[in-house]
Amino acid sequence: MTQPTMTSGSPGGVLAPSGTTTRRPSLRRRSKHRPTWDESPGPIGFTAKAVVLTFIVLAVAFPLYTIVLTSLSTQADITRSGGLVTVPGELTLAAYQQILGGGIVTRAALVSVGVTTVGTLLSTTVSLLAAYGLSRPGSFGHRPLLFVLLITMFFGAGMIPTYLLVSALGLIDSYWALILPTAVSAFNVLILRSFFMGIDPAITDAARIDGAGDWRILFRIVAPMSKAAIAVVALFYGVGYWNAFFNAMLYINDNAKWPLQLVLRSYVLQGVTLPGSGVGQVDVATGAVTGLPVKMAVMVLAVVPILLVYPFVQRHFTKGVIFGAIKG
Incomplete structure (x- = not known):
């Protein structure tokens, strides 16, 4: 009959049968000496970062997309759109x-x-x-x-x-x-x-x-x-x-x-x-x-x-x- 023994590696120890090992789930705690911006962001932080980066990419890419598409469009497409073209139609060089x-x-x-x-x-x-x-x-x-x-x-x-x-x-x-x-x-x-x-x-x-x-x-x-x-x-x-x-x-x-x-x-x-x-x-x-x-x-x-x-x-x-x- 195995006797429970005290395992080390965590404060206070954990009771476990002898001959077996247990691992306490590792909980990452923020260091007192490490600034907040060095910590890995949580789910909310990742989501916010993705939303902001997506918005920035769209703000930069959409005008460029419109300019390129308008340069490749015909007069009929430009007249139909009332100026800059955002929906592809007949393309020409x-x-x-x-x-x-x-x-x-x-x-x-x-x-x-x-x-x-x-x-x-x-x-x-x-x-x-x-x-x-x-x-x-x-x-x-x-x-x-x-x-x-x-x-x-x-x-x-x-x-x-x-x-x-x-x-x-x-x-x-x-x-x-x-x-x-x-x-x-x-x-x-x-x-x-x-x-x-x-x-x-x-x-x-x-x-x-x-x-x-x-x-x-x-x-x-x-x-x-x-x-x-x-x-x-x-x-x-x-x-x-x-x-x-x-x-x-x-x-x-x-x-x-x-x-x-x-x-x-x-x-x-x-x-x-x-x-x-x-x-x-x-x-x-x-x-x-x-x-x-x-x-x-x-x-x-x-x-x-x-x-x-x-x-x-x-x-x-x-x-x-x-x-x-x-x-x-």
């Missing part, structure tokens, strides 16, 4: 064929791609070099240059002095006017600098002992270890160049050199029809192309490239920004 047929929209898209590519490469390279130099405590003029860089984050020359400088440099109606005035962002330089300062100095010191110079240390050691921060900075510069229209409005007088965002602004906000754009033309036989589908198609072309690039950089985004913010 006539609006995209029209704006990509060699008119001003196609030229503006090529201008935006070129400016974004060249500007992102130039700005990322300059920011990389500046951040590396400012991250070396013993570099020449380290503190004064850092102080000047910080001042530019709070004080600017203003629109008129900047315009006079661009004009004096002969950059009016030049593509460089879309790149050089915003080539370097102090915020992005500080992000890279903070990331570089977080790298163990023993690594760079060992490379220097082996005979490596600053250029080799930067491009062979520091840059490969900082891919997350560099990707985030490149994304910031790329989105900024792609979405910029104000510099083009100030410095570019030739319509043929307008970027896509300025053309989009003229179409959607001002309702201006530019020569060679095809906006407002209607295919009498099918009635497929009008001003509204073309406007929506231009909006899609302005948004889609960023949506395609962002997923490839998103995995570096949080790490790069948060690390730079903590170490700044």
